Amino acid sequence: MRADRLVAALLFLQARGLVTAAELAAELEVSERTARRDLEALTASGVPVYAQRGRGGGWRLVGGARTDLTGLTSPEVQALFLAAGSSGASPELRSALRKLLRAVPEPLRPQAEAASRARIVDELDRSGAAMTAVGPHRTVLERxxxxxxxxxxxxxRPGxxxxxxxxxxxxxxxxxxHWYMVAGTADGLRSFRLGRVTSAEPTEEPxxxxxGFDLAAAWRSLAARLEDRLLAATxxxxxxxxxxxxxxxxxxxRLSIGRLLxxxxxxxxxxGPSLEVLAAQLAGLGPQVEVVGPPRARAHLARLGEALMANYGTAREAAVR
Known part of the structure; x- marks a missing residue:
C-alpha cells in the first residue's frame, strides 16, 4: 500500500468519522476492493480503525471524528512517517504529513518528525535505475x-x-x-554509499x-561536489x-559522441575524476578506442602498455614456443 494513500485514508477517516469502503474508494480514486484492503491493513497495523456492521455502518476511527491516533505505537509512527516522507516530495503529501503530525500524540511527535526527514529520493534523478544491493547495514544506519x-x-573506497x-x-x-548516508564527520558533511559500508556499530553518544540542517539541501551540495569531481578531467x-x-x-x-570520421x-x-582513471578505463577496450588527447593521457596509456608487456610478454613468448 502506498504511504501517501495510507496518510490520505487516515485523514479522510478523521474528517468524516464514519465512512464506507465505497466512499473511501471514491475519495482515493481506487477500487472498492482496494479501499477495503487498505482499511483492513490499517487495522492490522494497529491503527484504531474498526468496522461497524449492519445498515448505516461503515468504518470508524476509535474516539470519533476527532482522534489523536493513540492506537499507534512509537515504532508504527516512525514507520509511517519514514515511508511517507520518502515516497515523494509533492506539496500535497507534505501538507498531509503536517496535518497528520498534529493528530499524533505529543510524546511521539519528535520521533514522527525525525522519521519524516530521515530519508529522501533525489528528485533530480530521472534515470529509473534499478535498485542495487545496499549491503547488510542499512537497517542499523536507518535506526x-x-x-x-x-x-x-x-x-x-574502491581500491x-x-x-x-x-x-x-x-x-x-x-x-x-544507490542508497547513500549523509553524515557529519570531523571534516564536515560527507556522503557514504551504503554498498561500501563494511561495518556499522551504534554508540550511545548523541x-x-x-x-537548521536540511537533508535535501545538504544532499544537493554534496551531489554538486561529487559531480565536480567526476567531471574534473576529459x-x-x-x-x-x-x-x-x-x-x-x-x-x-559523462560521454559525448561527436562527428563521424x-x-x-x-x-x-x-x-572522469582524473586523466589516469580515464586512460585505465579506456585501455580495456584495446584497439577499439584510440585516445588522441591530451598528451598526458596518451603517455599514461603508453606506460600501461609497457607494464602489461613486462607482466605478460614473457608468458606470451613461452606460449608461442
Missing part, C-alpha cells in the same frame, strides 16, 4: 538516524582498505539506484545535528562504432 546516535562506521571513523548519521538518500578519442554501446554503459552522461569511427569525449 541510528531515527534514534539520533553516532555510529562507528567501517567504510572502504582502498576499510577505514573506521565515528560519524553523525543525519539522513539517507536514494540516488540512481549525534551533533547542525542548526579525454578525446576516436572509437569504433561497435564500441559505442560499451562506452555509453561505462560513462553514461572518414575512417568510419566516431569522435568521442569522456569525462
Amino acid at each position: 541510528a538516524v531515527l534514534d539520533g546516535v553516532r555510529v562507528r562506521l567501517g567504510y572502504a 582502498d582498505e576499510p577505514r573506521e571513523r565515528v560519524v553523525d548519521p543525519l539522513g539517507l538518500v536514494l540516488k540512481a539506484g 549525534v551533533h545535528r547542525p542548526a 579525454v578525446t578519442a576516436h572509437a569504433d562504432q561497435d564500441a559505442l554501446p560499451v562506452l555509453q554503459r561505462l560513462f553514461g552522461g 572518414a575512417d568510419g569511427r566516431r569522435e568521442i569525449e569522456a569525462a
